[in-house]
Structure formats: C-alpha cells, structure tokens
Amino acid sequence: MSDPIIRVVVAKPGMDGHDRGAKIIARAFRDAGMEVIYTGIFQTPEQIVSAVIQEDADVLGLSILSGAHVHYAQEISRLLREQGADDVLFVMGGTISKADRPRLNELGVAAVFGPGARTGDVVKFVRDWAAEHRAA
Amino acid sequence: METKVTSATGKDGRDTDAAVEAIAQAHEEWRRAVLQASLQRFSRRKPGFATLSGIPINDLYTPADLGHQDFARDIGFPGQYPYTRGVHATMYRSRLWTIRQVAGFGSAEDTNQRYKYLLAHGETGLSTDFDLPTLLGRDSDHLLAMAEVGKIGVAIDTLRDAHILWDGIPLGEVSTSMTITSPAFVLTAMYEATAAAQGVSADRVTGTAQADILKEYTAQNEYIYPPEPSVRLVVDLMEYCARRLPRFNPVSVSGYHIREAGATAAQELAFTLADGYTYAKAAVDRGLDVDALPPRISFFFDVHIDFFEEIAKLRAARRIWARMMREKLGARDPRSWMLRMHCQTAGVSLTAQQVENNIVRTTVEALAAVLGGTQSLHTNSMDEAFQIPSEKAIKIAVRTQQILAHETGAADVVDPLAGSYYVESLTNRIEEEAWSLMNEIERRGGMVACIEAGFIQKQIANSAADFQRAVEAGEQTIVGMNAYVEEESGELSDDLFFQVDPATTERQIARLRQVRAERRGADVSRALSELKQAAKNGRNIMPSVTDAVTAYATIGEICDVLREVFGEYKALSIF
Numbered sequence: 001m002s003d004p005i006i007r008v009v010v011a012k013p014g015m016d017g018h019d020r021g022a023k024i025i026a027r028a029f030r031d032a033g034m035e036v037i038y039t040g041i042f043q044t045p046e047q048i049v050s051a052v053i054q055e056d057a058d059v060l061g062l063s064i065l066s067g068a069h070v071h072y073a074q075e076i077s078r079l080l081r082e083q084g085a086d087d088v089l090f091v092m093g094g095t096i097s098k099a100d101r102p103r104l105n106e107l108g109v110a111a112v113f114g115p116g117a118r119t120g121d122v123v124k125f126v127r128d129w130a131a132e133h134r135a136a
Numbered sequence: 137m138e139t140k141v142t143s144a145t146g147k148d149g150r151d152t153d154a155a156v157e158a159i160a161q162a163h164e165e166w167r168r169a170v171l172q173a174s175l176q177r178f179s180r181r182k183p184g185f186a187t188l189s190g191i192p193i194n195d196l197y198t199p200a201d202l203g204h205q206d207f208a209r210d211i212g213f214p215g216q217y218p219y220t221r222g223v224h225a226t227m228y229r230s231r232l233w234t235i236r237q238v239a240g241f242g243s244a245e246d247t248n249q250r251y252k253y254l255l256a257h258g259e260t261g262l263s264t265d266f267d268l269p270t271l272l273g274r275d276s277d278h279l280l281a282m283a284e285v286g287k288i289g290v291a292i293d294t295l296r297d298a299h300i301l302w303d304g305i306p307l308g309e310v311s312t313s314m315t316i317t318s319p320a321f322v323l324t325a326m327y328e329a330t331a332a333a334q335g336v337s338a339d340r341v342t343g344t345a346q347a348d349i350l351k352e353y354t355a356q357n358e359y360i361y362p363p364e365p366s367v368r369l370v371v372d373l374m375e376y377c378a379r380r381l382p383r384f385n386p387v388s389v390s391g392y393h394i395r396e397a398g399a400t401a402a403q404e405l406a407f408t409l410a411d412g413y414t415y416a417k418a419a420v421d422r423g424l425d426v427d428a429l430p431p432r433i434s435f436f437f438d439v440h441i442d443f444f445e446e447i448a449k450l451r452a453a454r455r456i457w458a459r460m461m462r463e464k465l466g467a468r469d470p471r472s473w474m475l476r477m478h479c480q481t482a483g484v485s486l487t488a489q490q491v492e493n494n495i496v497r498t499t500v501e502a503l504a505a506v507l508g509g510t511q512s513l514h515t516n517s518m519d520e521a522f523q524i525p526s527e528k529a530i531k532i533a534v535r536t537q538q539i540l541a542h543e544t545g546a547a548d549v550v551d552p553l554a555g556s557y558y559v560e561s562l563t564n565r566i567e568e569e570a571w572s573l574m575n576e577i578e579r580r581g582g583m584v585a586c587i588e589a590g591f592i593q594k595q596i597a598n599s600a601a602d603f604q605r606a607v608e609a610g611e612q613t614i615v616g617m618n619a620y621v622e623e624e625s626g627e628l629s630d631d632l633f634f635q636v637d638p639a640t641t642e643r644q645i646a647r648l649r650q651v652r653a654e655r656r657g658a659d660v661s662r663a664l665s666e667l668k669q670a671a672k673n674g675r676n677i678m679p680s681v682t683d684a685v686t687a688y689a690t691i692g693e694i695c696d697v698l699r700e701v702f703g704e705y706k707a708l709s710i711f
Contacts, residue, residue, distance in 0.1 A: 015268035015284050017357025020397050020484075023597050023711035024604050030711075040709035041357050044280070066268055067523075067636075071283035095488075097522055098626045114626070115488035115521045116617045118608050 006130050008059040011039040011048040013076070016066035021093055025061060028119035029126070034059075045075035053085050058134065059126055064094040070103055077108040089129050093117065156203040163198055171195070188442035188612075189400035190602070191565055197557035205560065210455070214509075214550050218458035220451050220563070221551035222509040223474040228547035232260075233505075234512035235537045236478065238315060240265030240289035241524045242640045243647075244300035247290040251305060253527060257534050261512055262305065263313040265289035266323075271358040273319040273695025276644045286640035288524070289315070293648045293690050298326035299333060308336035313344040313388065313478065318360040320347035320386075321373050321678060322694050325685040328381060344385040344434060344478075347373055350411040350583055351390050353707070354592040355397040360695060363584045365702040369677070371418045374429045376678035385434045387415060388478065395438035396484050398600025401449045402566050404438060406573035407583075407592055409456055413574075414583045416465055430461055430472035439501040439508070440482040446501070447553055448562035450477065450508030456567055479505040480514040486521045489624065490616035491632075494518040499536050506546050507553055513537060519632045526634040593710045651688050659687035664697050671701040 010026040012019060019041055026038045037055045039048060052060050060080075064072060069092060080086040086108060093113040096104070101112050110129070113122050185193040194201075205211070212218065215225030224230065237259055239250040251262055266289040269281035275293050276285045285291045292298060305312065307330065316323045324345045331341045349366040352359040359366065370387055377386035391399075391408035399407065412433055419429040437453065439446045457475035461467040481501035486494045495518050502515045515533040517525030525533070541547050553559040580586050587593075606612040613619045663684035670677045677698075684694050 015272050015274075015280060015358075017352075019357060020600050024600060026711040027597075027601055028604075038709050038711055040707060042280075066284055067287040068283040095522060097628075116614075118618075119604065120608055 006034040006059060006126060006134075007037070007055060007057045008034050008061060008126070009037045009039065009048070009051050009055055009057040010061045010063065011043050011051065012041045012063050013043050013045060013048060013072040014064070014066060014068055015042060016064055016068070017041055018065040018094075019063070021065070022063035025063065025093060025119060025122060028123055029061075032123045032127070034126070045072060045079055048076060049079040049083060049085065052080070052088055053083060057088055058130060059089040059091065061122075062090070062092045064092065064096070067095070069094065069096050070100055070107075073104050073107045073109050080108070087133075089126065089133070091122070091125070093122070152203065156200050159198050160200040163200060187401070187445040187562070188440055189402060189445060191402075191445070191562065191569075197561050199557060201557055201561045202564070205564070210564075211554055211560070217462065217470065217473055219454040219474055221554055223454065223476055223511070225550075227509060227550045228506070228541070229550065232541050232547060233510055233537075234261040234311070235259045235534060236261035236263045236311075236313060236512040236514055237530060237534060238263040238265050238313075238480070238514050239530075240267070240315075242286040242636045243291055243644050244297040246286070246637065246640070248301055248303055248305075254530070254534065255305075255310070257531055258538060259534055261311045261313065263315065263514065264301070265315050267291045268358070270319070270323075270691060271316060273322070273360050273691055275690050275692030276641065276648055278692060282641060285644050286636055291640070291644045292323070292326070293644070293692070294651045294688050295326050295329055295685050296647065296651050296688070297644075298323075298330045302327075302330050302334075306336070307331040307334055308340040308342060311342045311344065313346070315346050317346050317349055317352050317356070317358055318366065319691055319695055320345040321369055321681050322685065322691050324373060324377070324381075324384070324386065325678070325682045327384075328682065329686050338380050339382055341381050342383045344388050345373070346390060346436070347387040348389045348411060348415075348436075350414060350587065351393050351408070353587045353705070354407060354596060355393040355399075357707070359705050359707075361698060361702040362705045363587055365698075366705075367414065367418050367584065369698075370415055371422060371429075372676045372678055374415065374419060374432065375422075375424065375676055378428055378432060380678075385432055387432070388434045388436045389415070390436040392436050392438045392480055394596065395440065396482070397596050398603060399596045400599050401440070401442075401445050402569035403573065403595060403599060405449060405453055405456065405566060405570040406577070407596075408435065408437070409453065409460060409570065410574050410577050410583050412457070413460055413465070416461070416467075420465065426465060426467050427469035427472050430465070430467050431469060431474075434511075435475055435477040437477055437479050437510075438482050439479045439505045439510075441485045441497055441501060443500055443504050444553075444559055444562060445566070446504040447508045448559050449566050450479070450505070450510065451551075451554075451559075451563045452567040452570065453477070454509070455563070456570055476511050478512045478514070479508070479510040481505070481516045483516055483520060486516060486518070487614060487617045488521040488626070490622065491518045491521070491628065493616050494521070495532060495536070498533065499540075502536055502540055503544075503546060506540055507551075509551060519628055519634070522628060523634050524636065526628075526632045528631050590708045590710045593708065597711055648690065652690070655688035660684065660689045660693070663687045663689060664693060667694065668697050668701060671698055 030036045091111045214222035268284040274281045374386045389412040391404040395404040454475045458473040461473045481498045517529035517533045519529045667680040
C-alpha cells in the first residue's frame with residue numbers, strides 16, 4: 001500500500017530567479033497536507049530528476065518564467081523516462097503561452113497553470129490524480 | 137473653523153491642541169448625528185476597508201488625523217529638505233519626467249532596433265534588460281546558458297556586443313539605464329568604452345547601472361557572489377564612477393523587485409532604503425567622505441494599483457531618505473539628502489486575462505507615479521504577462537505617458553495632493569511602518585545579517601502568501617481574473633504577436649567564438665590576472681575590469697575570476 005501522504009518536488013530550472021510563484025505553490029501544497037521539497041532556484045534537469053528519485057516523489061511541479069519551458073520540459077521528460085521515473089505527475093506553471101501547451105503535453109507535462117491560476121485548482125488537480133493513480 | 141484648521145498644522149502647540157480637539161469633537165458629533173442615520177439606510181459595502189498593503193482605511197480623514205504634523209518640518213516646499221513634495225522646486229513645470237521604457241531581447245542588433253523605434257516615438261531615455269546568462273555573468277555558450285540566450289533580455293558577451301547595442305545612440309546625450317546587478321561593474325566598463333569609441337569623454341557620459349545587489353538575495357535572485365564581497369563590488373563601482381564618470385549613476389537601489397516578489401508598500405520602502413543606507417555606510421566605513429557617494433545613489437520603485445497608497449509611499453520615501461542621510465549618516469550636502477527615483481508600473485498587477493484592461497491599470501499607476509513626483513517612468517505594455525512587448529503594445533504604453541504629460545494637467549502643478557488629509561495620513565503611516573521595520577533590521581545586525589538569516593525573505597514570502605489568499609478568497613477583486621471573468625482563448629491577438637528570433641542563440645555564440653579567436657590572448661590573460669590580484673588585495677577592481685573589457689575578455693571570464701576569489705552564494709530556500 002502506498003504512502004497516504006502525497007510527496008511533491010517543486011523545482012526551478014535554469015537561471016530564472018522569479019520564485020514568487022514557486023514559493024506560493026509550495027506553500028499551498030504544504031498547507032494542503034502534502035510533503036513538499038522545494039529545490040530552490042538554478043537547478044539543472046539532472047539535479048531536478050535526481051531530487052524526484054531520491055525523495056520518492058509522486059509529483060514534480062516545475063515553475064518557469066524565462067521562456068525556456070519547452071527546452072526544460074524536453075530535458076526533464078527524457079531524464080525521467082531514462083531513469084524509470086516517468087510515472088510521476090509532471091505539471092508546470094509560469095508565463096507559458098497556450099501555443100506551447102500542445103508541445104508540452106506531448107512531452108509528458110500533464111497540465112500547465114498560467115498566470116492567474118488558483119492554487120486551489122492546482123491542489124485539486126494533484127489530489128484527483130493521486131486518488132486515481134495511487135489507489136492501494 | 138477655517139483659521140483653526142490652518143493653525144492645526146502650525147507650530148504653536150496650544151493652538152494646535154485646541155484646534156485638533158475641536159475638530160475631533162465635531163467629527164464625533166457628525167458620527168452620531170449624520171453617519172449613524174446614514175448607515176441605517178446604506179450600510180458599508182464590506183466590514184472593513186484596507187489599502188492593498190493592508191493598512192486600515194477610515195471612512196474619511198480630517199485635520200485631526202494630522203494633529204501633530206508640522207508643515208515646515210514634514211511637508212514644506214519642493215526642492216528643500218525633507219523633499220516630501222519633490223526634489224526640484226518647479227518639478228514638471230520646468231522639465232517633464234523622462235519617458236524611459238525598458239527594452240531588451242535577442243541579440244544586440246534586435247535591441248538596438250527597438251531603441252530606435254522607441255526614440256522615434258518620443259521616448260526620452262533608454263533602459264536595457266539583459267538576458268539571464270548576462271545577469272549571472274555567464275557566456276552565451278555556457279552549459280546552463282544555452283536555453284536562455286536573448287530570451288528575457290539582450291545577450292551581451294563582450295565589448296563587441298556593447299558597441300552594436302548602443303550603435304547610433306549618443307551616450308553623452310540620451311541617458312541609458314542598465315538593469316544589471318551582479319556584473320554591473322562589467323557592463324559599466326563596457327558602457328564607458330563604448331562612449332569613448334563614440335568620442336564621448338568620461339566626464340560627459342550619462343546613464344545608470346542598477347548594481348543594487350542586496351535586493352537580489354531577497355527578491356530577484358540573480359546573484360553570483362556572497363553578500364559581503366558583493367557590497368564591496370558596489371562600493372568599488374561607486375568610488376570609481378565618482379572619480380571618473382561624474383554624471384553616471386552607479387547604483388539604482390531597487391524596491392521594484394522586492395514589491396513584485398510580494399512585499400507590502402512599507403516593506404518595499406524599508407528594505408530598499410535599508411539597502412541604500414548599507415551602501416552609503418559602507419562607503420563611509422571605507423574612509424570616503426560622507427558626501428562623496430550618496431549624491432549619486434538613485435532609486436527605483438514599483439507603482440502598484442492602490443492609487444493613494446503609492447503616492448503616499450513615494451512622498452514618504454523622499455522624507456525618510458532625507459532624514460536618514462542627514463540625521464543618521466551625517467551627510468551635509470543637500471544633494472546627498474535628495475532621493476531621485478525611477479518608477480515602473482506594477483508587472484504583478486497585469487493579468488493574462490482580457491489583456492486590454494492592462495492599459496487602464498497601467499494608466500492609473502503611471503498617474504500615481506507622476507503625482508508622487510518621479511524623475512523617470514516606465515509604463516508596462518498590456519501584453520507583458522505573456523511576453524516581451526510587441527511594438528503596438530509598447531507604443532500605447534509610451535503614448536499613455538504623453539497623454540498624462542500633455543493633456544491631463546497632472547504635470548502643471550507641484551505635489552497637488554499635499555494637504556489631503558488622507559494622503560498626508562497615509563504618508564505618515566507608511567513612514568512610521570518603514571522606520572519601525574528598519575529599526576528592527578538594525579537591531580538584527582543590519583541588512584546583510586538579515587539576508588543571511590532569511591529574515592527579509594520570510595517577510596516577503598508571508599506577504600505574498602497573504603495576498604494570494606485574499607485573491608483566492610475573493611476579498612481582493614482582480615477584474616477579469618476572479619471577477620467579471622469571460623471565456624477567452626488565452627491567446628493574444630495577431631497584432632500583438634511577438635517572438636524572439638529563434639536563430640539568436642546560434643548567431644550570438646558564433647559572434648562570441650569569433651571574438652575569442654580574433655583578440656590578443658596575452659592581453660586578456662594579463663588583465664584577468666591583474667583583476668584577480670586587485671580582488672584579493674582589496675584594491676578597487678574597476679581599473680583592471682576596464683582593461684579586461686577593452687582587451688575583449690568575455691563577461692564569463694571576468695566573473696569567473698571573481699568566482700574563484702569570492703566563491704558563489706548558495707541561497708536558503710524559504711517558502
């Protein structure tokens with residue numbers, strides 16, 4: 001039977017320092033009773049995937065506002081697959097235009113939360129996913 | 137009644153007390169006789185009112201709220217201590233604020249073209265955003281850099297890029313601001329060298345470097361070295377500019393990023409002014425004259441959507457800085473007391489929904505900046521919640537400032553809101569809150585100690601969380617986002633289309649490699665080893681940075697030398 005607590009890694013890839021959203025969503029997950037590991041900024045895709053594996057995370061939330069989202073989604077998806085961790089729920093947030101979303105979905109990003117997204121909706125998305133995928 | 141009101145702000149204590157008492161009594165009678173009856177018919181539309189930063193707002197304000205205000209001491213006249221009403225006696229009646237839109241994307245050619253577009257449409261000053269690799273002192277071909285080249289600003293690797301960036305821009309006439317922090321010393325050296333190549337002598341070079349490193353640790357996060365050596369680099373830059381580039385502002389102490397990260401208005405002031413004080417104090421501690429550097433310190437504030445609170449904040453900022461410089465630091469030159477500022481409308485107030493509404497938000501915020509007495513202003517473009525602004529959107533943003541300047545009358549009188557009971561009360565309240573926070577910072581050992589302990593970061597994160605909660609609970613209405621919501625595609629219309637040229641990275645790396653191949657390697661190595669010695673021995677690094685830049689050392693090479701000497705900063709992850 002799986003651990004009843006949902007474990008989430010919140011990560012910021014690359015050189016982007018805009019971390020208001022990452023901190024807000026990390027806090028929202030924590031307040032919702034999840035176990036949150038926030039990597040901090042300036043993470044490489046390798047560091048992020050290694051955090052997901054070491055922390056045995058159920059969910060990876062990537063926050064990015066630098067416009068390099070497709071590049072990082074590609075790298076991280078590849079590494080997750082290679083290391084057999086592509087069963088995690090991979091979601092993204094930030095300034096990401098709708099035009100890029102189909103591509104992100106193809107790369108295995110389950111949902112993208114843009115500017116104005118409510119933390120309550122993000123939390124619900126994760127919980128619904130967990131209820132479906134982590135049944136004992 | 138009229139005369140009593142006037143004497144309420146006078147100096148005679150007895151008159152003041154009596155007048156305030158009379159007004160307070162009259163107010164109480166009004167509450168009983170008029171307000172109560174009115175509330176029975178029309179109750180207040182919510183249980184409590186507060187500013188965007190959470191300061192409670194009463195039904196109305198009277199002279200009694202300013203009971204102990206001394207006109208000469210606290211408000212006074214523009215161009216005179218404590219500068220509450222503005223740093224110049226005539227303000228916009230003589231000279232309008234500078235319209236300064238920040239621009240930067242792609243390679244230097246792209247941004248140079250955008251500059252020329254802006255100048256052609258009436259912009260009067262320039263401002264540069266750099267891409268993430270440049271902000272972090274990495275070359276464009278660094279492993280971490282490749283996905284970010286030219287994305288959120290312009291890519292600059294060497295002096296060759298700088299020459300292209302400012303090609304045809306007279307650096308002795310058009311003041312240019314550079315939004316660069318940790319590698320500010322590199323970009324300033326490139327700026328000076330570009331001006332020299334244009335035939336502009338050092339004493340005529342005009343412009344601004346942001347250089348304010350302390351706000352990076354608390355808000356923007358684009359830092360390289362630990363706080364202590366970073367403050368030293370700021371003071372090196374200031375000292376060098378004071379001697380060599382007298383018309384250049386080497387540091388623009390920035391509240392903008394602090395506010396955008398979630399701080400309240402009073403926190404923005406407290407943290408920003410405490411940062412400014414740290415640099416001024418560090419200069420004095422180095423043995424420089426108390427008035428040597430403060431006149432060249434400028435400021436940069438956010439102008440958020442709460443109209444009166446922002447006006448009050450800007451007025452309070454000037455009063456606090458004047459008092460801080462004169463009474464706390466002991467500066468004697470009035471130019472050291474004057475807080476000169478650039479303002480930018482609040483990026484965080486923009487919505488990705490119904491983007492045209494952002495024009496209205498920006499207009500209101502820009503008007504607050506003008507009524508608050510700013511020296512220069514950036515108005516955000518409606519599409520900035522998505523992208524680097526399109527030409528159409530940025531032109532409307534420039535026109536917004538021109539309409540405020542020439543049509544509304546807002547620029548025709550100095551500090552028109554002085555004497556408003558509400559605005560003066562808010563100005564006092566924000567000043568008090570900011571002083572109390574700054575005193576706390578001092579008790580905790582100063583700004584650097586507070587950053588290292590995470591004290592500032594925690595406060596900003598808490599304020600951001602409070603705001604988010606209020607928005608999600610519907611207590612804070614954001615039109616188009618949590619109210620008056622419409623079904624929409626979430627895409628910008630075709631006339632707002634903008635995309636950074638996807639070939640930028642490749643072109644930029646090719647140019648970088650060409651420069652590396654063409655320069656004289658021996659000159660580069662010599663300059664870099666001199667830089668290392670200066671950094672280690674505590675000598676001012678700027679002369680050797682200038683040598684390195686003109687030998688075409690790259691930004692990554694220069695910053696790496698200091699990484700070896702100072703190490704890199706690892707942040708606390710506080711949320």
